[in-house]
Amino acid sequence: GDAPHVEKQPWSFAGPFGQFDKAQLQRGFQVYQEVCSSCHGLSLVAFRNLAEEGGPGFSVDEVKALAAEYSIEDGPDDEGEMFERDGKPFDKFPSPFANEQAARASNNGAYPPDLSLMAKARAVTRGFPWFVLDIATQYQENGPDYLYGLLTGYHEAPEGVEVPEGQYYNTGFIAGKTLAMAPPLSDELVEYSDGSPMTTDQYARDVSAFLMWAAEPHLEARKRIGFGVMAFLILFASLLYFTKRKIWSNVD
Ligand code: HEM
Secondary structure (H helix, E strand, C coil), X not given: CCCCCCCCCCCCCCCCCCCCCHHHHHHHHHHHHHCHHHCCCCCCCEHHHHHCCCCCCCCHHHHHHHHHCCEEEECCCCCCCCEEEECCCCCECCCCCCCHHHXXXXXXXXXXXXXXXXXXXXXXXXXXXXXXXXXXXXXXXHHHHHHHHHHCCECCCCCCCCCCCCCEEECCCCCCCEECCCCCCCCCCCXXXXXXXXXXXXXXXXXXXXXXXXXXXXXXXXXXXXXXXXXXHHHHHHHHHHHHXXXXXXXX
């Protein structure tokens, strides 16, 4: 159909042994926090998740300090009133808008979707029978490939393409030639402290990797278990084979 061509990117977490790059996840979180979070929620991720095995690898103290920077609505209290308190590690990221209507009201009628599962929601597979191959080979990287393509897909609209008011031309968007999100990234926008390039390209890679982790926080454990299962099956199959040979060895 009209879906954009999604170019494969070299992710550290690709393939059966791929792992997240912790420094990249931390940078990607910084991009989410400083740029995307003003419009997009991350409502399924709790602060404490940032300190869990297989993630960005923040320390528990760092997470406590981070959570405390946020103000969380809680309640009702004994008087039946809602109240604000400092965030705790068990809180989820607060969304930038109270609800979809408020979000649309602030974005010219467009809705910036929650990004918690976006890396999976945009993992597009082809139709039958190719989806089998897609799932086996690139399915899990297809989502961040799309996000990277979207974030780096803003270009001058070619001659003859009408770009409506409040819309932006983007070659990576899945549902048309334009979308309501203005280019969120630009060079030098986020100050990195680890010497990584401060470019749109690097920000896009880092935040896409971070959103992959957000959507698939147990990716590393799943790969480890998957490997163990395959090793066991191969061993077990060969034992069965030799057992079968022995049992049937005296049958002509
Ligand atoms: C849509 C990511 C920053 C406003 C989207 C979509 C993604 C995304 C994945 C969905 C695209 C699709 O449907 O395939 C990001 C990331 C950001 C970011 C990773 C930070 C780097 C922002 C900011 C704003 C914003 C700062 C507001 C100023 C929107 C809006 C839409 C949208 C209004 C809906 C567009 C439409 O459906 O036409 N964004 N975004 N985004 N985003 Fe962002």
